[in-house]
Amino acid sequence: MDDLDIKNIRGLSEEAAAQRLEEHGYNELPSARERSFLVIMLDVVREPMFLLLISCGTIYLILGDLQEALMLMGFVFLIMGITFYQERKTERTLEALRDLSSPRAQVIRNGHKKRIAGREVVFEDILILEEGDRVPADAVVLSCTNLSVDESLLTGESIAVHKVPCKGIMDMHPPGGDGLPSVFSGTLVVQGQGVAQVTATGLETEIGKIGMRLETLETEDTALQKESRKFVINLALAGVLLCAAVVIIYGLTRNDWLNGFLAGIALAMAILPEEIPVVLTIFLALGAWRISQKQVLTRRSQAIQAIGSATVLCVDKTGTLTMNEMSVTSIFT
Template sequence: SPRALVIRDGETIRIAGREVVVGDLVILQEGDRVPADAMVLNSVNLLADESLLTGESVPVRKREWKNGDAGIVPGGDELPVVYSGSMIVQGTGVIKVTATAMKTEIGKIGKALESVVEEPTKLKSEMGTLVKRLAIIGITLCILVIIIYTITRGDLLKGFLAGITLAMAMLPEEFPVVLTIFLALGAWRMSKKNVLTRKPAAVETLGSATVLCTDKTGTLTQNKMTVTRLYNGEDFHEVVSGDNFPEPYHEIVEYGILSSQVNPFDPMEKAITNIGDHFLKNTEHLHSDWAMEKEYPLSKELMAMSRVFSPTGSAERVIAAKGAPEAIFDLCHLNKEIVLKFEKAVAEMASSGLRVLGVARAKLTPGKLPSIQHDFDFEFLGLIGLSDPIRE
């Protein structure tokens, strides 16, 4: 089972997830699997992937538990609870276990599934009804033949045999064979479209469907983000593997990487890091030797995060920020005309099905760090457009 980092008797120890009990304090970090349902006592930019529980692939943000919180239902942002089986994709937190095993939300679903009874398909039900009607008709005619034959010929035994013969002739013995052949033909035709049918009932279900609804992320797409387009405030650049990477776009990727985790788990941060490794390797734009001093996490009020670095050999601090474009515009204190210009660029990228992030930077001379991100003098660098490739 997954391992859990718990605090017991003032000591931090790592145990198997199945050994976690109610009341345990668990430390969550990026990449951890949540071992049980729990309330969030402390969090820093905590994001969880709850697709196993809710089916929604987009990570949800967690907040800290407040007095009066009750009746929390899984699903949605800004909830003060995490659920067993979910994955931490960003940030850190400390939680207090409230439910384990079958008492967790995922456990309740498993228990409910045990009581589910498989219903017969429509074809099977209709076929059963037809067979019953034919059987009733066959038995009725069999009895009539026996009675009429006995009365007219005076031989009960031969009448009984004649009635049985008629009933057997009416029984639809070929139905199972016909159904099996036709369902097999349907499965064969579906295999030509690269669809493997495990159960014959699926052929009937798909054959009677008029509208097919499916979610996009992870089903039609790979759920692997890729940087495909950049905007530097003036021009767009389509990112193509193996193509030249123009200098005016280097700083967008540079500061996008600085504002991401060192070993990211989030798909968008992974995509930004990958493009940096591909195009900026062995350049002055990658700073693995810089020390991070402070991180300003995303919040409900400001959907942007900033990280403060101390460059090697310099007393000046560098701040990298990324987040929702409107939040970055706000941090940069742009005037309305420029914001309208950049919003058109965001709309153009979004109309192509891209997720858009804004990137900004700031510099600070030695001194006390401000308490909020708005106190930095940010400069807008550009936009990053990310796509989720279609499955092949």
């Protein structure tokens, strides 16, 4: 490699690496916090659809219809159970994939090359980059031979960019530039080999900064959530008005306000579709199961709603969205 003999590189000592690891933490992005059962339960209950179920169950309980009340409350717990099971199953799968995808790094410590977990790379570590390696941290190339890196993870461009050694200046450049000395965490070495010195780890890397920005995004309600919320509110108002009309008419004509109140509630309950929340949740769960057959994971059921409402997808990054590779489909002689 260009003007640099690996045998003359000492790298960090194990003691210095351990101290930096203790000071700055592991070279990894923080995992998304798992939502507890209580948080999932509150998210489910806050939806007007499920408030309708709970309200109907409470009214049936007050009226003494224990069977109907238990059935509706059972629906609520069924929906919570389906939602909780789906989210936990997806989270466990994502954690397993995250562990499998954690790159191994080849570094020079005390003058010797060694393989370590990518999460143990620290600032100013000397990296040995070879074809097929996943770059474990942001670094500046000190020396290289025909080094090309796929930076589509950061830029969206599927064509690999050529890297050159730095000329004494250890400054980082933005990703995507051809003929620059900077390599970035998570990108893939597709050709050549090189030696690089780490300049940033963990949240200080380019991919870490992207992750921090994503944490600030707020999730918006999907079109289906907005429409169902509007539908339930209108339906509830119609039920209340109808109930009030029945009570007033019954009370004025028969002078029996108690039975009029019971008749109004019974009529209102008859027109309220308590099954809608259950059917909606089951269909969303089935949607998540169907796309899981295509190797796609669904962390939140709202994603199914958003995907279902998409009619046109406009993209220009074909090499990034597809596999950007060819594979053998059949062999013949």
